[in-house]
Amino acid sequence: MSKAAKAKAQVVRLLIPAGKAAPTPPVGPALGARGVKSMDFCKEFNAKTAHIEQGVPTPTLITVQPDRTFTFITKTPPASYFLKKAAGIEKGTGKPGHVFNGTVSLKHVYEIAKIKSTDEHLKHLPLESIARMIVGSARSLGVQVVP
Numbered sequence: 685m686s687k688a689a690k691a692k693a694q695v696v697r698l699l700i701p702a703g704k705a706a707p708t709p710p711v712g713p714a715l716g717a718r719g720v721k722s723m724d725f726c727k728e729f730n731a732k733t734a735h736i737e738q739g740v741p742t743p744t745l746i747t748v749q750p751d752r753t754f755t756f757i758t759k760t761p762p763a764s765y766f767l768k769k770a771a772g773i774e775k776g777t778g779k780p781g782h783v784f785n786g787t788v789s790l791k792h793v794y795e796i797a798k799i800k801s802t803d804e805h806l807k808h809l810p811l812e813s814i815a816r817m818i819v820g821s822a823r824s825l826g827v828q829v830v831p
Contacts, residue, residue, distance in 0.1 A: 696714050696745075696746040699741050719748075770796070771786030773785045785826045790830070
């Protein structure tokens, strides 16, 4: 690797269960390859996500600087997590559009949209647009949205 390529900050995207970060895969190898002590990250991450229910999948963006320091941003859980929880199902369907696993109401969709609207990349969108995205996610999961 050239010096120019090494001097840039690297961004690592991981989906880590809240409060359960450990230096095992996927965290350990992803950070270890970049020279970051994974145990330091795990302690900070678990402290930051202590207020969230344990085990909730939390998308995390970790920025690793060339001097091996890091910063991280946690986002809200994926829409599919909320939809599965609201519909009371373990996993999506094998045939989306043909077989439905569960149903959620439009009220549930808007509640999920409110939670997702706090994410930085969705702040500029109206609530109705975010709700439409969630309806699309529900369709691909095999969850029927009823009014």
